[in-house]
Amino acid sequence: AAAAQQATNPLEHDLLTQPVDPAYKGVHLKFPLRRKDLEALIDSFRRKKPHRLHAKYVAGVLIEAVEHLKRLPNLNQCSTAVSKQVTICGDLHGKLDDLLVVFHKNGLPSPDSPYIFNGDFVDRGKKGLEVLLLLLGVLLVFPGEVFLNRGNHEDHVMNTSTRNF
Ligand SMILES: [Mn+2]
Secondary structure, three states: OOHHHOOOOHHHHHHHOOOOOOOOOOOOOOOOOOHHHHHHHHHHHHOOOOOOOOHHHHHHHHHHHHHHHHOOOOOOOOOOOOOOOOEEEOOOOOOHHHHHHHHHHHOOOEOOEOEEEOOOOOOOOOOHHHHHHHHHHHHHHOOOOEEEOOOHHHOHHHHOOOOOO
């Protein structure tokens, strides 16, 4: 069932049922997220001046990702037994262009070509939210082919007190 349609609390419900203005020109996403949604999101983020993604869809990705991540073990194994290559990418730090280049060169994740993203997805760069949404997006659309390792910038402590990074 669509995690994003199963709001577990009133806040989630409100976030997921926000109306979308008919004049909205950005991407429309459906949940559970599928490859075509992810491709539309990537196309949108590639634009020089992308339309802002509606908060409803941002919430949809986050809520579906939380449900997915809750079910994963703390330790995961990524094997090269099936794949020809494993792409390991670390310290994106909000640099969306770098992530888009990696996907352009190595393609979207597949059983043949899994990805490990070592942490530090956000902070420093300007597009931390876009980077995080794409990483969570590939995690949801290609489960078992994407591994996200938390970095110190994904630690709660980094988001409190003085932002000293
Ligand atoms: Mn770092």
